[in-house]
Amino acid sequence: MPKMSRYKQSGFTLVELVMVIILLGVIGTFSSRFISDNVILYQTSVNQNERLNDARFVLNRMSKELDSAIAFSVVVNADGSCMSFVPFTAAGQYLGSVSGQSDVSLIMDKETRDLADPNSNDFAGQYISILTTDVNEFYSISAPSTLAEITLYEAVSGANPTQADVTLSSDLTRDSAVSRYFIAENKVQYCLTQVSGVMRLSRREASLDSLFGTSVLMVDNLTTDSSMSLTGATQFSNAMLALSFGFLLRDGSNIKFEHQVVMTNVP
Known part of the structure; x- marks a missing residue:
């Protein structure tokens, strides 16, 4: 009787296939979690770096502007949501007494004095401040006071390259103990406003004799406890502004910044 040939069949058993599928599933699960975690990280x-850049921009901008703020002009409202200040465009000492005077001789560095054509009336329309310690005088200008508008500016030619004469719109009411003056043109305001459960910081600017106009957004998505507080200047101390800003991240957490800016008071 002839023998039948038997061929050995090769392949995977059902158990082996099931084991492979299970292993691939486990590997895929852990791989996807690993990739997902790294994507989230x-x-x-990236979000943290964006918010750090926002913080760096805002704090540097505010610090730089406040470096030239007249210390007595800085004011923060009661709830810490708005801060206003007056930056000076020139500063120095004046000659003689200015109390009751509308014609004043100023000493300023030559570069400032000759900012443009010496006779171009550069500072006309700006205001001169002589020891203005009442913050209200900066934001509600009236005459006579320690603040007066410059109607005529003229650099003095001749032997003294640092002297300039100004004519004012009204008489000044007092002298500074060290004959110090500031010249200013604009006022600046930063405000925190709450919109849809988050805070926004905006900036606006206006001339000293005008109302504040439209604001420009500086940064948004701040925590609702963000605020500004002020230790006011006196004749013997500087003003100090404390900024407390929380920058919200997409995951709901926040980065908190506590920053202090000192406005030097020169009497």
Whole structure:
């Protein structure tokens, strides 16, 4: 009787296939979680860098502007949501007494004095401040006071390259103990406003004799406890502004910044 040939069949058993599927599923699950975690970590890192850049921009901008603020002009409202100040465009000492005077001789550095054509009336329309310690005088100008508008500016030619004469719209009411003056043109205001559960910081600017106009957004998505507080200047101390800003991240957490700016008071 002839023998039948038997061929050995090769392949995977059902059990082996099931085991492979299970292993691939486990590997895929852990791989996807690993990739997902790294994507989230990357997105968080990018978001943190964006918010750090926002913080750096805002705090540097405010610090730089406040470096030239007249110390007695800085004011923060009661709830810490708005801060206003007057930056000076020139400063120095004046000659003689200015109390009761509308014609004043100023000493200023030559570069400032000759900012443009010496006879171009550069500072006309700006205001001179002589020891203005009442903050209200900066934001509600009336005459006579320690603040007066410059109607005529003229650089003095001749032997003294640092002297300039100004004519004012009204008489000044007092002298500074060290004959100090500031010249200013504009006022600046930063405000925190709450919109849809988050805070926004905006900036606006106006001439000293005008009302504040439209604001420009500086940064948004701040925490609702963000605020500004002021330790006011006196004749013997500087003004100090404390900024407390929380920058919200996409995951709901926040980065908190506590920053202080000192406005030097020169009597």
